[in-house]
Amino acid sequence: MPTSTVDLATARRYVNSARYRSLDELCGGDPQMQDLIARGKRLIDRNIPILILGETGTGKEYLSRALHAYSARRAANWVAVNCASIPESLAESELFGYCKGAFSGALPGGMKGKVQQADGGTLFLDEIGDMPFALQTRLLRVLSEREVIPLGAAHPVPVDVHLICATHQDLKTLVAQGRFREDLYYRIAGGVLRLPSLRSRTDRRALIMQMIGDEMSCADIDDSIIAPAALQRMLAYAWPGNLRQMHAVIRYCCAVMNGGRIEVGDLPEELMESFAPSTHFEGPAISPVSNVRSIVPQAGAADILPRPPGGPLGDERTRVIDALVGSRWNISAASRQLGMCRASLYRKLRQLDIPHVRDQAMPAHFASYAA
Numbered sequence: 001m002p003t004s005t006v007d008l009a010t011a012r013r014y015v016n017s018a019r020y021r022s023l024d025e026l027c028g029g030d031p032q033m034q035d036l037i038a039r040g041k042r043l044i045d046r047n048i049p050i051l052i053l054g055e056t057g058t059g060k061e062y063l064s065r066a067l068h069a070y071s072a073r074r075a076a077n078w079v080a081v082n083c084a085s086i087p088e089s090l091a092e093s094e095l096f097g098y099c100k101g102a103f104s105g106a107l108p109g110g111m112k113g114k115v116q117q118a119d120g121g122t123l124f125l126d127e128i129g130d131m132p133f134a135l136q137t138r139l140l141r142v143l144s145e146r147e148v149i150p151l152g153a154a155h156p157v158p159v160d161v162h163l164i165c166a167t168h169q170d171l172k173t174l175v176a177q178g179r180f181r182e183d184l185y186y187r188i189a190g191g192v193l194r195l196p197s198l199r200s201r202t203d204r205r206a207l208i209m210q211m212i213g214d215e216m217s218c219a220d221i222d223d224s225i226i227a228p229a230a231l232q233r234m235l236a237y238a239w240p241g242n243l244r245q246m247h248a249v250i251r252y253c254c255a256v257m258n259g260g261r262i263e264v265g266d267l268p269e270e271l272m273e274s275f276a277p278s279t280h281f282e283g284p285a286i287s288p289v290s291n292v293r294s295i296v297p298q299a300g301a302a303d304i305l306p307r308p309p310g311g312p313l314g315d316e317r318t319r320v321i322d323a324l325v326g327s328r329w330n331i332s333a334a335s336r337q338l339g340m341c342r343a344s345l346y347r348k349l350r351q352l353d354i355p356h357v358r359d360q361a362m363p364a365h366f367a368s369y370a371a
């Protein structure tokens with residue numbers, strides 16, 4: 001974060017680039033994004049609850065912040081809760097707060113819950129699809145009554161929050177499976193904004209240039225900052241981790257580049273491996289780059305763990321396992337490489353039925369990679 005020794009312009013640039021982009025800055029000219037932002041602007045001040053959908057890393061949280069900053073509530077708090085990461089036992093007190101003496105171990109003065117902290121502002125419930133069912137019932141009550149009852153309190157406290165929820169999950173399927181309350185779904189999905197995946201956006205070039213500019217704290221970079229072949233590879237890449245992954249890749253390239261220009265050899269491994277000149281790149285063939293350090297052991301983990309049937313899930317499983325082995329089962333490093341957050345990677349392991357290396361009998365050479 002900026003400190004008091006940093007001048008205001010630098011601090012403003014930091015805030016602008018790292019955490020808070022305005023709504024208009026979220027789009028580099030992609031028509032789907034332009035349409036989504038225009039609809040978001042119309043919804044936000046009508047107090048209509050907004051549900052943001054999109055793959056992991058597509059910028060759901062960024063969009064929520066930008067909507068709040070655009071709204072009439074911008075002077076009040078924007079409070080985020082990640083429903084996937086609060087332990088179920090703490091979720092109620094986190095969200096609704098408690099009074100002093102509510103339970104042993106409680107703070108002496110009690111605690112305001114997130115809903116009350118967002119009073120007058122915006123409450124952002126991220127990963128709403130992961131909210132425990134019992135808590136969904138309590139949330140529904142808060143939304144319909146517009147009041148919370150902190151644990152141990154005798155009386156309800158009125159609250160006025162604008163609700164923005166986000167998820168990468170298909171909530172309608174969760175409803176059909178009985179895992180998400182239908183009445184809550186209709187209450188939170190007043191206006192649905194579906195963020196496009198990065199690979200389907202036509203403004204990838206503008207985003208790359210914007211991120212490089214941010215990374216170098218320089219607003220007026222030009223095309224000479226990146227070699228045409230490196231840019232082509234970035235444009236041809238599928239970006240499974242979306243904006244999060246692109247941001248991580250740009251940071252990496254800016255850190256390793258030498259000589260003021262990002263070259264093909266500065267790209268991280270995943271961009272080199274996935275590149276197939278015959279299918280993606282219209283231009284002179286690019287020879288494989290030999291100076292890319294391989295972090296994946298020669299015997300691929302995908303050959304060691306039992307393979308699922310082929311098809312897209314099998315490919316994804318191989319990609320995830322290779323990232324895990326390459327990072328020696330360091331979940332933070334593997335999730336960075338895959339362009340997803342740790343919680344998403346743990347979810348992916350469950351979904352793809354990949355047991356953690358700690359939990360299985362592994363061949364000695366493979367298990368030795370475990371962190």
Ligand SMILES: Nc1ncnc2c1ncn2[C@@H]1O[C@H](COP(=O)(O)OP(=O)(O)OP(=O)(O)O)[C@@H](O)[C@H]1O
Nearest residue numbers: 026055056057058059060061062168243244247341
């Ligand atoms: N417009 C943007 N410009 C630059 N970087 C961005 C932008 N949007 C997102 N990012 C990068 O992507 C990361 C993920 O963004 P965000 O948390 O908003 O995505 P998300 O869809 O909420 O992810 P998840 O589904 O994993 O919660 C950010 O931390 C940032 O690094």
